[in-house]
Amino acid sequence: MTDSLPNSVYPESSLLVGAAESVWNGSDVKINIGIGISEKLVAFMSEHLPEKLESVFITDSDIRHIKRKHGDNEEQRGQSNIKPKDFACIPLVLNDFDSCEHIDTDKLGNKKFLLKKASAQMCTS
Secondary structure: OOOHHHHHHOOHHHHHHHHHHHHHOOOOOOOEEEEOOOHHHHHHHHOOOOOOOOOEEEEHHHHHHHHHHHOOOHHHHOOOOOOHHHHHHHHHHHHOOOEEEEEEEOOOOOEEEEEEOOOHHHHHO
16 A cells, blocks of 8 residues: 555545644644445444444544544554654555454443454555
């Protein structure tokens, strides 16, 4: 896989990286980036959600949460800190996951899912 693959297959990748860089640099601009979804994702989610999944998006609030909770402290948990360039992988992992599992439900009743892609790190190298 090359650097150009995520951007050519997933045009949202460069938008997500730019948005993350903006947030990392302190911007408070409102962001809402829609991500195209695959039939694979829709089919999996249909088994777990009461309605058909129609869209997925990332907002500036999501990016700030990721930066705050996963940007500088992941090494303490044995993982890599998330950087803006890692956002390029989101569409790939979302649409071509190797595994996906329902792991929890939050206090508002929203289901949480863990999607994994063994080769996702390659999209940012």
